[in-house]
Amino acid sequence: MPRCAACSDGSVGYTHPKPGETGPGLGPTLARGPAPTSRTRATSSKESAMPTPTLNERLRYRFDVWMAGGTVALMGLLALATFVFVVILGFITWIVLALARDKTSPDPNEGPFDFMWGSLMRTLDPGTMGGDRGWAFRILMLVVTIGGLVIVASLIGIVSGAFDSRVEQLRKGRSRVLEKDHTLILGWNSKVFSIVQELATANVSRGRSHIVILANRDKVDMEDEIRAATQGLGKTTVTCRTGDPKSLRDLEIGSPHAARSIILLGPADATDPDIDVIKAALALTNSATHADAKYHIVGELTGPDNLDIARLVGGDEAKWVVGPELIGRITVQTCRQSGLSNVYQELLDFERNEIYVTDQPELIGLTYFDAQLAFENSTAIGIVRGETVMMNPDAECVLQAGDRLVVIAEDDSTIKLGRPLVVDPVGMAERVSAPEKPERILVLGTNSALPSMLTELNQYVASGSDATIVTRDEVQNIPQLDRLSVTLQRGDASQRSFLESLHPTSFDHVVVLADPATDPQQADSRTLVTLLQLRDIARHDGQDLNVVTEMLDDANRELAEVTEADDFIISDKIVALALAQISENPVLAEVFDVLFTSKSSEMYLHPVDDYVELHTDINFTALMEAARFRGETAIGFRRAAHARQKSEGYGVNLNPAKTERLSFAEGDEIIVLAEA
The missing domain is CATH 3.40.50.720 (NAD(P)-binding Rossmann-like Domain)
Structure with a gap:
């Protein structure tokens, strides 16, 4: 047979017909179109090589698909099996008894549906067969009873398995919390215990409160660790959930839209925890349930290089605490002034005195020093004017409408105005500033x-x-x-x-x-x-x-x-305390930024005899006046005799009662806010 020059694959064995030609040896396929290509032939050969599934394989596959449907599918399959079993056994019983025509057997005049109903009842409640008559009927009912035992046992197993599965799901903590006005902690590391403990202390005056923790850890393990590491949580309830804080879907488990504040922690086992924190902030600010109201987010970073991108992601909804920077600043200030770490510890925790921001419209038009004298049980240390925080402003600075005061108090409920205090008329001591020298x-x-x-x-x-x-x-x-x-x-x-x-x-x-x-x-x-x-x-x-x-x-x-x-700085705890404080009041982020840097006023401990005479009966207003004369704000004092006694707060006494009579000895110090 001649070979076609147009065949690109070199195939032989046929000739191309002319259009419409049908000749000997030309089948209808060749007459309808061109010869199959090599790709078509390869595909056809593969299809022909695949074995045709058998009926058994098809049924097994359909059964596997059905079984994957879960508890409802299993119960449906069991109901179908029960129906078929009851129908078949009921029909067989009717036929057997009808053929036997045994007077001792149950009424042979009953129809097949009556026997089907009886079989169903015995299937659901396998009971005694002592009342059955006739061996044929007894044998059939024995089969029904055994089948019923199998069906009921299967039903119990399915229900029990579904219940166990549901309990396991609840144990894993995947259900959405329904709390409101709660504190949501996203992530898990060693700081979470101090944060929970401090928030519980802060919430004592608030009544019943809730803390929700969402982290990529086992729910039960988190609850056990918190229970072991904390104590005295009072009316604060801690709820743990398992989920990825970076996942938009998992975030909804913690109900962030209903949270009072959100704390972001970097996972302890992450190579770069800042990436996880920033991604969690990105997920929060871009979630579908992000309401018109802004989130109050405070996040922990471990590297200052990530601060710019974190601010870009969080915008004005997030405040950031760079742990190493905070520890470094406190370490520097503390190493040059013994006892300062105890001052910071008291200001950052919620146990005694802490920093609050309060509105006091009655003080508008008065000077900053007048505002200091307006509180008996609180100490004013600064002014918040718009977005600007002024710590230790000029004593003659006049409070304007909209200004808020930064004060130190035991609790926000104790911030109350009283009668203006009168400065104790006591002679001030002369202080000569020592010249700076290299250190x-x-x-x-x-x-x-x-x-x-x-x-x-x-x-x-x-x-x-x-x-x-x-x-x-x-x-x-x-x-x-x-x-x-x-x-x-x-x-x-x-x-x-x-x-x-x-x-x-x-x-x-x-x-x-x-x-x-x-x-x-x-x-x-x-x-x-x-x-x-x-x-x-x-x-x-x-x-x-x-x-x-x-x-x-x-x-x-x-x-x-x-x-x-002289001083101990517990790095993890200090960062945790700062996060907890800012989560309660976002303005404190700017307050801490001023206090812990050298760009404005910061804490100092100075010898008290540089301000007033020793062994003199005075009250704290005398120290306030002596500090004002030097452009400083007095906030407390430290007793040298108690410097190493934990029970006495290491001698630190912040926010003392202004009218309490005091007498100072050699080595005692005054705690002030002052310029470097």
Whole structure:
């Protein structure tokens, strides 16, 4: 047969007919169109190679699909099986008894439907067959009874399985909470326990309150850990739910649209927790249920480099706390002033005095110092004017309409105006400011807070100051500083011989930093060993050391107090306290930003004899007047005799009663807000 030149695949065995031609050997397929291509033939061969499913396979597949339908499908299948079983057995019973014509058997005149009904009753309630008559009927009813046992057992198993499945779903915490005006915590790390404890304390005056935690963890495990780590939650209820805070669908489990405030925490096991926090904020601000009312979000960040993108995502609905920066700033201020960490601890927690923002329209037109004298049980420390927070403003600054006062009080319910106080007429002491001189700081250990700490320290010290940083690893991102020179030295600060070679008593301040990269208990243990070595070296040299220590676990503070370190900074707890405070009042984010930086007024502890005469019977208004004369705001005092007594609050007394009679001794200090 001739080969067609038009065939591209080289196929032979037929000739192309002319249009409409049908000749010998040309089937109808060839007459209708061109020859099949290689792709068509390959497809056809594959289809022909696939085996045709058998009836058994089809039925099994349909059964599997039906079984996947869940509890309702299973019960429907069981009902169908029961119906078929009852119909068949009832019909067989009717036929057998009709053929037997046994007078001792049940009434043979009953129809098939009567026997079907009787079979159904025996199926649903398998009972005794003692009243049955006739062996044929007894045998058939025995079959019905056995079938009924199987059907009822299957029904019980299906219902029990469905109930267990539902309980398991509830255990996993996937149901949506229906609370309103609650605090929603998205994420989970070690700070969640302090946050829950502080919020419960803050909610004491509010009555029954709710905290909802949504995290990608097991619900029961979260509840057990919170129950073990917290105590005295009072009327505060903690509800845990399992879900991904970054998922738009899972977010609705926590009802964020009904929450009073939302706290974002980075997961402890994440490589970059800030990414998770920012994505959760993005999900919140773009959720379908985001109402016209704005969210009140406060989020934790671990890196200042992520702050700009976080602000872009959160907009004016979110406040951000950069943990390392906050710890670094507090560490810097504390290392230069012994006892300041206890002041910050009291201001940040909800146990005694904390910071509030209050409207007092009766004070409009009065000066800031007049406002200070208007409170007996509260202490005014600043003014909020629009979006601006002014801490320690000029004493003659006049309050305008719309201004709010920043005050220190035990509770918002105690912020009440009284009769204007009269300044105690007492002679003020003369204070001579000592000239600045270069300082030497020894930093033992490094962590992510070190760069911001050095930057902040550079704002306080005099030119020519020096910081020696001791680390076991290389230090990255040392900032450019103009007043402070930085010296790096490799070594292990927990080794006695190495510490002695540093001559720690020659430094003005010593800072011991914890390493968050290791286990918190192990890191605190290394810190404890270093403190014991430092204290022994100082005792051996007959010198005193100003030591500030960062710890990770507050439970280790009491044990570490035997080292007589001047200040302890519990980093995780301080960040948690700041988050809890801002979640209750978003204005506090700006207040803390002013207090914890060198750009405005901050906390100082000054010798009280620089303000008033010692051993003189006065009240606190005398200290307020002496501080006003120096452009400062007096907020409390510290007793040197109680500086190491935990039961006495380490000597710190903030917001004292203004008319209480006081007398100060050598070493006592006044706590003021002042410019650097």
